[in-house]
Amino acid sequence: GFIKLYYILQKKLTAKMPFSVEKRGRIAILRMNEGENRLNYYSVKSILKCLDEIESDPEVTAMVSIGQDKHYSLGLDLDWIGENMIENPQLTSQFTMDLSTLYYRLITFPIPTVAAINGHAYGAGTFIALAHDMLIMREERGYFCLPEAKLNLPFRSEMTRVMVRKRIPLSIQSTSLLSYPFPAKEALKYGIIHGHSPMSNLLEMCVSQAERLSGKGEGLNRENLRKIKMSVFDWATLAYTEDR
Amino acid sequence: MPFYVEFIDNVAVWHLDDNKNLFNSVTVREMNRCLDEIEANPHVTCMISIGYGKNYSQGLDLLTLSQMATQAVHATLTLAFKVIARVLTFPLPTIAAINGHSYGAGAFLAICHDYRIMREDRGYMCFPEAKLGVHFGFPVLIEMIKQRIPLANQSIAILSMELSGTEACKYGLVHETSNIDELLMTAQDAAKRIVGRNNLDRDNLKKIKSSIFSSVVNSKYEIMEDVERHKLFKTVRSKL
Numbered sequence: 477g478f479i480k481l482y483y484i485l486q487k488k489l490t491a492k493m494p495f496s497v498e499k500r501g502r503i504a505i506l507r508m509n510e511g512e513n514r515l516n517y518y519s520v521k522s523i524l525k526c527l528d529e530i531e532s533d534p535e536v537t538a539m540v541s542i543g544q545d546k547h548y549s550l551g552l553d554l555d556w557i558g559e560n561m562i563e564n565p566q567l568t569s570q571f572t573m574d575l576s577t578l579y580y581r582l583i584t585f586p587i588p589t590v591a592a593i594n595g596h597a598y599g600a601g602t603f604i605a606l607a608h609d610m611l612i613m614r615e616e617r618g619y620f621c622l623p624e625a626k627l628n629l630p631f632r633s634e635m636t637r638v639m640v641r642k643r644i645p646l647s648i649q650s651t652s653l654l655s656y657p658f659p660a661k662e663a664l665k666y667g668i669i670h671g672h673s674p675m676s677n678l679l680e681m682c683v684s685q686a687e688r689l690s691g692k693g694e695g696l697n698r699e700n701l702r703k704i705k706m707s708v709f710d711w712a713t714l715a716y717t718e719d720r
Numbered sequence: 721m722p723f724y725v726e727f728i729d730n731v732a733v734w735h736l737d738d739n740k741n742l743f744n745s746v747t748v749r750e751m752n753r754c755l756d757e758i759e760a761n762p763h764v765t766c767m768i769s770i771g772y773g774k775n776y777s778q779g780l781d782l783l784t785l786s787q788m789a790t791q792a793v794h795a796t797l798t799l800a801f802k803v804i805a806r807v808l809t810f811p812l813p814t815i816a817a818i819n820g821h822s823y824g825a826g827a828f829l830a831i832c833h834d835y836r837i838m839r840e841d842r843g844y845m846c847f848p849e850a851k852l853g854v855h856f857g858f859p860v861l862i863e864m865i866k867q868r869i870p871l872a873n874q875s876i877a878i879l880s881m882e883l884s885g886t887e888a889c890k891y892g893l894v895h896e897t898s899n900i901d902e903l904l905m906t907a908q909d910a911a912k913r914i915v916g917r918n919n920l921d922r923d924n925l926k927k928i929k930s931s932i933f934s935s936v937v938n939s940k941y942e943i944m945e946d947v948e949r950h951k952l953f954k955t956v957r958s959k960l
Contacts, residue, residue, distance in 0.1 A: 588879050609875035645872050667872050667892070689879050696880070697853035700948060704850055704878055707862050707944070 495522035514553035537695025538686035542592040551599025582607035586698035588689035611669040619657035626655035638715040742781035770817040777826030786953035808832040811922035840897035844882035851880035860939035
């Protein structure tokens with residue numbers, strides 16, 4: 477009785493948390509449920525903790541990340557950065573490093589990763605998506621966009637610059653830098669994403685792709701997959717080192 | 721001869737007719753002999769490679785390799801990957817008519833052709849290394865992935881997805897699909913289109929290809945990871 481109550485309470489608490497992990501069989505679903513899913517010191521730490529949770533579960537064979545309602549992630553929490561840049565420079569600079577770490581961890585994650593882009597992916601939000609192995613976007617709404625140019629901001633970290641060079645198809649890199657907002661159909665046409673789906677079926681499609689990538693039984697050997705990713709995506713290690 | 725060349729209208733059709741068309745020390749020598757024969761013919765303007773039946777090539781001959789000493793394995797793998805690199809910088813236009821499964825080294829062989837046509841309804845292209853728990857092992861293969869697979873789809877390829885002709889085309893690993901009955905003809909049509917009225921100087925073409933794909937040409941053939949391969953060979957032997 478008491479144990480059941482404790483379990484229910486735990487579940488309720490976790491469900492209220494903006495960034496949490498849910499399991500569907502062998503597939504871990506990283507849920508980003510904080511409105512616009514803007515990235516600041518706290519949200520990045522939460523996501524990293526979710527990745528820890530996923531990585532430490534030996535039963536998980538693949539991961540799907542998904543946002544909430546209209547937004548996958550709108551990118552940097554510019555308000556938070558504005559408030560803390562001068563008053564808390566250490567916190568802000570730790571946040572910058574943690575964000576690079578988040579990209580790097582996703583790129584070299586030892587299990588297959590699928591981004592279910594349920595809505596807008598802007599700026600740092602696009603980079604989180606691009607750091608996944610497979611990108612599938614909601615068909616009828618939402619844009620994939622690098623807003624840096626239109627916001628008069630540069631690409632501050634080598635990690636983001638190298639992701640543009642190495643994850644966005646060569647032919648469309650220039651257009652993407654112009655802050656062009658790609659709807660799903662165009663993002664697919666230009667090869668930025670790998671598939672799209674109506675919202676009602678998005679998570680199912682992503683989970684089923686994740687299942688397919690998991691293969692049979694216990695999934696791909698994790699240490700080996702990490703080594704393979706680090707060899708093929710050696711540019712990520714170079715960029716990450718440079719940013720430090 | 722399981723690997724042989726047929727000359728049709730100034731096009732060299734390289735037949736891979738050795739069942740699974742696996743790479744071992746004997747077959748690699750045969751493959752090089754065919755490529756020598758094609759290069760020695762001054763009238764040839766294009767090379768088409770095509771398998772037979774269910775397989776284009778299922779890659780390395782794991783069974784034979786698993787029974788060889790380490791140094792001999794390394795030597796054989798080096799020769800195998802050098803044949804594939806030779807196709808990448810071949811002094812003639814190359815077209816792969818992928819009639820069936822292309823796995824591992826077979827997939828690398830396919831993607832090192834200039835132009836690729838794959839059977840649409842049967843057979844898979846797959847890089848099974850992740851699935852088998854082994855690393856690619858040689859830097860030259862990593863370079864081939866980087867140079868031949870569209871940036872956004874490298875992840876998908878290395879996760880050992882079995883890609884149908886349609887999917888391989890969608891992800892840019894092959895350029896066209898075709899039904900099996902028309903595959904060779906489609907390849908021959910492509911040869912006509914690609915050769916056109918050009919009379920490409922062979923030495924210059926080889927120089928051009930080598931300069932663009934210099935990272936593959938300059939790659940080392942030292943093995944990066946051996947531990948997992950030993951485990952894989954053990955598994956293969958244990959299944960005997």
